Amino acid sequence: MTDKLSYEELEKKVEYLEMKANLVDTLQNKVNSDKLFLQKMLDTMPNPVFYKDIHGVYQNCNDSFSKTILGIPKEEIIGKSLFDLPYVIPPELAKLYHIKDQVLFDNPGTQVYEGKVKCADVRTRTFLFNKATVVDESNKVLGIVGIMLDITELKENEIKLDEKNKELETLSYTDPLTGVLNRRKFDELFIERIKISMRYKYILNFAIIDVDNFKLYNDSYGHYEGDNVLRSISNTINQRLLRPDDYLFRLGGEEFGLLYHTSDEHSSLQLIEKIRADVENLNIEHLNNDKFNKVTISIGIAIVNNLIDDTKYIYEKADSLLYQAKKAGRNKVFGEVI
Incomplete structure (x- = not known):
């Protein structure tokens, strides 16, 4: 037969549980605050940033990616893959991007390459893609994070410089x-x-x-x-x-x-x-x-x-x-x- 807890013991247990609940709430608030901070920091960045899971589904992106690159709200991007957005990502380009992602999934680490992107304003720009796999503590690949750097002006200046050098030669x-x-x-x-x-x-x-x-x-x-x-x-x-x-x-x-x-x-x-x-x-x-x-x-x-x-x-x-x-x-x- 189980001994009944005294009133004092019950009161202490309730206090302990309340303390734990408050700690969980505090931690949750801290997590939410950190998430808001990180999202605000991402959205402040002028460079497009995105994150895809192991299945190639977008799990996050910043304002620059949604507005400058695709020209649609983040809510229409999150939870979708490249192939789910044919009205902003042409199927032929989605296939190319998917192949690049797969190469990185098969060879975890980093990936850097240049590519031309037709942006939301219909202009085609040249971007430097810097991508890396995200792994957990056991080194299991969870997804890919990517940052895009607009190098259009740099490439145009390189062409102009090359032309000038040829002229000088x-x-x-x-x-x-x-x-x-x-x-x-x-x-x-x-x-x-x-x-x-x-x-x-x-x-x-x-x-x-x-x-x-x-x-x-x-x-x-x-x-x-x-x-x-x-x-x-x-x-x-x-x-x-x-x-x-x-x-x-x-x-x-x-x-x-x-x-x-x-x-x-x-x-x-x-x-x-x-x-x-x-x-x-x-x-x-x-x-x-x-x-x-x-x-x-x-x-x-x-x-x-x-x-x-x-x-x-x-x-x-x-x-x-x-x-x-x-x-x-x-x-x-x-x-x-x-």
Whole structure:
């Protein structure tokens, strides 16, 4: 038979139970307060934040995610998966996001990647996704938390910077007067093209082109017209260069360099002779150009048909042939196979 508790004992037990109940209430209030604080902190963050459980169902998100990304109230998001929101997440995108989530579930830890997102305002922005698995004390995966960083402006600035760098690179290799490649680029490509011609065993042609009596032209017609002549000649030559690996350079003053490859020696001389005739047929008046009375060019061309990689020798050979063309009366092409 159970002994009955005395009045004093019952009173103490009631006091103890009331104390425990008050403690539970206090703890519950503290939990609720902490939850409100955390939610307020999340909602204050400008970056979209979300949490999904192991089944991919949204269990929480902040205002930025609901308003900026999806454009719907949080109440319509919580308890739904990617595939339950087709009116804000297109099925094809939901499938891609789901695959990313699954990879992280299969390989717990962190996941970082960039992706384009069509936001609530219909603008497509680039976001950096930082995601991590949430685990319990036994290391069991409970879900995924994700923070999204809008890097649209950063990516746009990177593109602009890349474009500017390309522009600067182009300017560093381009002759400002004629728009063709400059001597610096010639020095770089000359070695490169010789190596390529040796590797693939085709003929490399290097020609030096000089405007005949150009100093007399400048003296008679002025430097402004002289600049126009150089532009016209470079444009005329470029019209004959149809392949991406045919290169025209302004070596300095009125001197141009030409690098191109051919399959035989006849083709080498045929192209360069056409260029000489094209310039003559521009019919630019030059009354001090010997008997021609118009602008002409002289050309020396070294046709490299052997395993020669001596750039100095090739250059000097073309220069020597140019001198011979000048000495023979100008408006001529002198070539030699080396």
